[in-house]
C-alpha cells in the first residue's frame with residue numbers, strides 16, 4: 001500500500017473503508033414517510049400474516065373463478081382451488097344456473113370431482129353419469145348439490161343419517177360483469193354489487209354489450225408472495241421493465257396523462273390511454289377493438305385482493321390468483337374476445353394477445369421474473385425492511401396511489417398496519 005507524503009497508513013486505511021452506502025442502523029431506520037407510503041416487508045414473508053390474510057381477506061371477498069363461456073352447456077363443470085386452495089367445483093345445472101360447491105365429500109372428506117373440467121354426462125369410472133360421485137364409498141351428488149345416493153344407506157345409518165341432510169356445501173355464486181363467475185366463501189358478507197361499488201360502470205359498454213368468450217388460458221405457479229404480482233397491475237412506474245410499454249407507451253405523447261382513480265374497498269381504475277402499437281418494431285395498429293373502446297385504447301381495473309381486468313383494445317386479459325403460501329401463488333391468466341368473432345377476427349385477437357401477454361409474448365415473463373426475484377431478495381433474514389410506495393404525481397401514470405389504496409384496504413381488513421404489522425390499524 002502506498003501512502004501520500006505526510007499521510008499515516010492508518011489514515012489511508014480509514015479512507016479506504018469510507019462508508020458510501022448505509023450502515024445497518026441507517027438501513028433499518030424508517031424513512032420519514034407517513035404510514036400510507038411504506039410497506040413493511042414482513043407482510044410478504046410471515047406465514048402467520050399469510051394465514052390471517054386468508055381468513056380475513058380471501059375468505060371474505062368476492063373472487064372470480066372462471067367465465068361463463070367455460071361452462072357453456074348444462075352439466076359442464078370446472079374444479080379448482082381458491083383462497084388458499086379451498087377445493088371447489090363449479091357446475092352449470094340442467095336448469096342453466098351456475099352453482100359452486102365445496103369439492104369435499106360430506107362423508108369422510110374426500111375430494112369428489114377429480115378432473116379439472118368436463119361434463120357430468122360423462123361418468124367417472126366408478127360413478128353414474130349426470131352425478132358427481134365420490135370414489136371412496138360411492139356417495140353421489142347431482143348438479144344442484146343434492147345428495148342423491150348413499151350406498152346401503154338404511155342398513156348402516158337406519159334413520160340417523162339420510163341423503164336429505166347430506167348435500168354439498170354451496171358457495172355464494174353470481175355471474176356478472178362480462179359473464180364472469182364470482183364466488184364468496186362468506187355467506188353473510190356484502191353483495192357482489194356492494195363490494196364492487198360501481199367500479200365496473202367504467203367497462204360496462206366493453207364488457208356487457210355482447211357476450212364474451214375465453215380464447216386463452218394459462219396457469220403459472222410462482223414462488224413469490226401474491227401481492228407482488230398484483231402490485232404490477234397497479235403501478236406503471238415499472239414500465240421501465242417492459243420493452244413493449246417503453247416503445248408503445250413511455251416514449252409516446254400523452255403517456256404521462258393517464259389517471260388512476262382509487263375506489264372503495266381497495267379497488268382502483270386505471271385510466272384510458274392510447275398505445276402506439278406501430279412503434280413496436282414489426283407490429284401494427286390494432287384494427288380491432290371491443291364495443292365502445294377507441295382504436296388502440298387501453299384501460300384497466302384493479303380489484304382487491306388480487307384481480308386485474310386489462311383491456312387492450314382488441315383483447316381482454318383477466319388475471320385471477322390463488323395464494324398457496326406466503327411464498328407461493330397460482331396465477332391464472334385468461335384472454336377473451338367477443339363470442340361472435342369469426343375465425344379471422346379471433347385469430348387477429350389471439351395474435352394481438354400473444355404479442356404482449358401470451359406464452360411467447362413479452363410483458364408477462366418480465367413481470368414474472370421481477371416478482372420472483374423480489375421474493376428472493378426479500379426473504380426473512382435478508383435484511384430488506386421496507387417497500388417504498390411514495391410516488392405522488394397528481395394520480396397519473398407513475399403515481400403509486402393504486403398501491404396506497406390497496407394497502408389502506410389491506411390494513412383496514414387485517415386490523416394492522418401494512419407499514420408496521422405489529423401496530424393496530426386505528
Ligand code: FES
Nearest residue numbers: 105107108134137
Ligand atoms: S368419503 Fe366420499 S363417499 Fe366416503
Ligand SMILES: [Fe+2]
Nearest residue numbers: 232238363367
Ligand atoms: Fe408489468
